[in-house]
Amino acid sequence: MDQRTPTLPDDLAAMVSEIEHAVANAADEAALDAVRVAAIGKKGTVSERMKTLGKMTPDERQVMGPALNGVKNRVTEAVALRRKALAAEALERQLTAETLDVTLDPPAAALTAGRIHPISQVMDEIIAIYTDLGFSIAEGPDIETDDLNFTKLNFPEGHPARDEHDTFFLPERADGTRRVLRTHTSPVQIRTMLSQKPPIRIVAPGRTYRCDSDQTHTPMFHQVEGLVIDTESHVGHLKWVLREFCKAFFEVDDASMRFRASFFPFTEPSYEVDIRCRRTPDGVVLGEGDDWLEILGSGMVHPNVLRNCGLDPDVYQGFAWGMGIDRIAMLKYGMPDLRAFFDGDVRWLRHYGFAPLDRPSLAGGLSR
Ligand code: DAH
Numbered sequence: 001m002d003q004r005t006p007t008l009p010d011d012l013a014a015m016v017s018e019i020e021h022a023v024a025n026a027a028d029e030a031a032l033d034a035v036r037v038a039a040i041g042k043k044g045t046v047s048e049r050m051k052t053l054g055k056m057t058p059d060e061r062q063v064m065g066p067a068l069n070g071v072k073n074r075v076t077e078a079v080a081l082r083r084k085a086l087a088a089e090a091l092e093r094q095l096t097a098e099t100l101d102v103t104l105d106p107p108a109a110a111l112t113a114g115r116i117h118p119i120s121q122v123m124d125e126i127i128a129i130y131t132d133l134g135f136s137i138a139e140g141p142d143i144e145t146d147d148l149n150f151t152k153l154n155f156p157e158g159h160p161a162r163d164e165h166d167t168f169f170l171p172e173r174a175d176g177t178r179r180v181l182r183t184h185t186s187p188v189q190i191r192t193m194l195s196q197k198p199p200i201r202i203v204a205p206g207r208t209y210r211c212d213s214d215q216t217h218t219p220m221f222h223q224v225e226g227l228v229i230d231t232e233s234h235v236g237h238l239k240w241v242l243r244e245f246c247k248a249f250f251e252v253d254d255a256s257m258r259f260r261a262s263f264f265p266f267t268e269p270s271y272e273v274d275i276r277c278r279r280t281p282d283g284v285v286l287g288e289g290d291d292w293l294e295i296l297g298s299g300m301v302h303p304n305v306l307r308n309c310g311l312d313p314d315v316y317q318g319f320a321w322g323m324g325i326d327r328i329a330m331l332k333y334g335m336p337d338l339r340a341f342f343d344g345d346v347r348w349l350r351h352y353g354f355a356p357l358d359r360p361s362l363a364g365g366l367s368r
Helices: 010-025 029-040 045-055 058-097 108-112 118-132 187-195 235-250 303-308 325-333 338-342 346-352
Strands: 143-145 179-181 200-209 220-230 257-264 267-280 283-286 291-301 317-324
Touching (some): 029 058, 118 235, 187 303, 235 291, 235 317, 267 317, 317 325
Antiparallel strands (some): 267 283
16 A cells, blocks of 8 residues: 555545556646546546545544545646656657757758858958967947047047048937947957956957948948057067968968058057069969058057056057958959949859858868
């Protein structure tokens, strides 16, 4: 006899065993619920028996009360156990049915139908190179405050350098501020310095906007920003990073570069950087020849910018650079017209696009 209900009369024992049998045989949730209702629901067999307690003598009730309660608990427990088992069985069935063999070849269509846009490919290549050098990726929004896009980058209000950016302004807000479509990825520098403690080593690829359109300019284009802040970096480090990047990106053994003094409000000193090249009737060969091609702007972060971000320029210093992604993509892959990037022409994409499963990596090769 069951230990929990040692005094169970024969008829109750039969009832329990019948219910337990039904519970064990319930094939799904619905069947189990029907068994539960038929036993311990309002009009269930157990409940009906409980209603007879009132008519019993006190002596009888003293025996049957606890016995019936024990039965009810037993049924409740059995139902709960069965419910758990049914859920486990259902999960097991689902897992078996949904087994995925990841070692199978991908469907042929996945290898031939889609194409990765050259800009996405080049961004992935850039990310592969810089992350290998120990940089993290940072991001910022396309719609930026005037403060982050200009003021904190040491473009004072009314400074002529602001006009050079051909900015798209959004309508003025109630508080008099205007948001802009970011004209460069440099505000991500500010966002990073405001939110992270040095040492900082980030690159920030993304979309940028200027009101400008011709064969070599589109109103939306792409840049990648780089920023290093610590207590001891100097121009030598800047040169090394950019050189390693160019060698890896253009897949050449030697990338001779030229640093020309320039001006950006947020760097001092500032440099424009050219890479050595040779122009041929078929395009540009990089890393050799007597010509130079400008590929980026850079410099040591201006003390005012550090101060604007709460960093003490007597303690911290660093360097930054910004490079046009579309431009270097055109150079590397010999694409003559920038506008084609944004035409959405499938034939162009089929020709210049990249296979979806060839992910660029330094070990596996950046481009094929
Ligand atoms: N933001 C500049 C532009 O769009 C490029 C640039 C120059 C970025 C120098 C930098 C830098 O971080 O140090 O023209």
